[in-house]
Amino acid sequence: DQQLALLASLVGLLDTHSWIGPQGPLHAYELLLYRFPEGWFVVRALDATLLGSKLVSIGGVPAAQVEATLRPLRPSDNVSGELDALEGPMSYVEYLHGAGIVDDPAAPAYVLERPDGSRVTLDPPVLEEQAWIEKYGIVGDLVGDAPEAVARRTEPIWTRLDEPTTTFLI
Numbered sequence: 001d002q003q004l005a006l007l008a009s010l011v012g013l014l015d016t017h018s019w020i021g022p023q024g025p026l027h028a029y030e031l032l033l034y035r036f037p038e039g040w041f042v043v044r045a046l047d048a049t050l051l052g053s054k055l056v057s058i059g060g061v062p063a064a065q066v067e068a069t070l071r072p073l074r075p076s077d078n079v080s081g082e083l084d085a086l087e088g089p090m091s092y093v094e095y096l097h098g099a100g101i102v103d104d105p106a107a108p109a110y111v112l113e114r115p116d117g118s119r120v121t122l123d124p125p126v127l128e129e130q131a132w133i134e135k136y137g138i139v140g141d142l143v144g145d146a147p148e149a150v151a152r153r154t155e156p157i158w159t160r161l162d163e164p165t166t167t168f169l170i
Contacts, residue, residue, distance in 0.1 A: 001105075005098030008073035018075045027093040028132040029108060029124040035083050039063055040090060042112060044136040046124065053112035055090075056119065059102040060109060066090070069099050093126055 004022050011020045032044035033055055040055040040063050055063045067086060073095060074085035089095035096102040102109075107123045114120065127135065152158050160169045 001094045001098030002100075003098070004094050005073060005100075008095070008098075012072045012075050014075045022094050026088075026129040027105075027126045028088070028091040028129055029093065029110070030127055030132070030135075031091060031110070031124050032087070032136050032138070033090045034087060035067075040067070050112060050114075050120075050122075053114045053120070056111040056113050058090075058096060058108055058110050061101045066096075066101055069101060070095060073099065088129075091132070092129075 001022075004020070007020050011018050030046040031042055031050065033040045034043045038054070042050045042053045042055070045051060055066075057063060058066050061069070067090075070086055070089045071082065074082075074089060076082035076085045093102070093105045093108075096108060097105045105126070109121055109123065111119060111121050132138075148160070157170070161167070162169060
């Protein structure tokens, strides 16, 4: 994991379209965070009661410092690319462990603040990246349900007759 983080710091000097990963699959903790102006918030989780909770820290490292540590490991050309590049590593075991944020991958100690102000510390289960992507409905930069044209964008070609308007969509 440390070698991955070191190599990622070199690739991080390149453009948004460059990427490096481990030899095998990446692994992700079962939650997905998204950066809003007020900080990182849970937008998908195994436990639905965590939705809307704000990230306080991971492994005892404050959320802002986690973001600052991961930022140089992921290339980006602009603010939008930076946001896109950081979402995964906020959950990826290999990045968090390799960057020294998480000491024990089995106990990442995510501290979340719920909307009511209460705090919870958790060690979410781990999934292989592909299972994580499928479980949370991640398609490119989208998460969850999407309009048909967006939801089917991974298909090389698709068609449908829209009967109410008698329009053939390709």
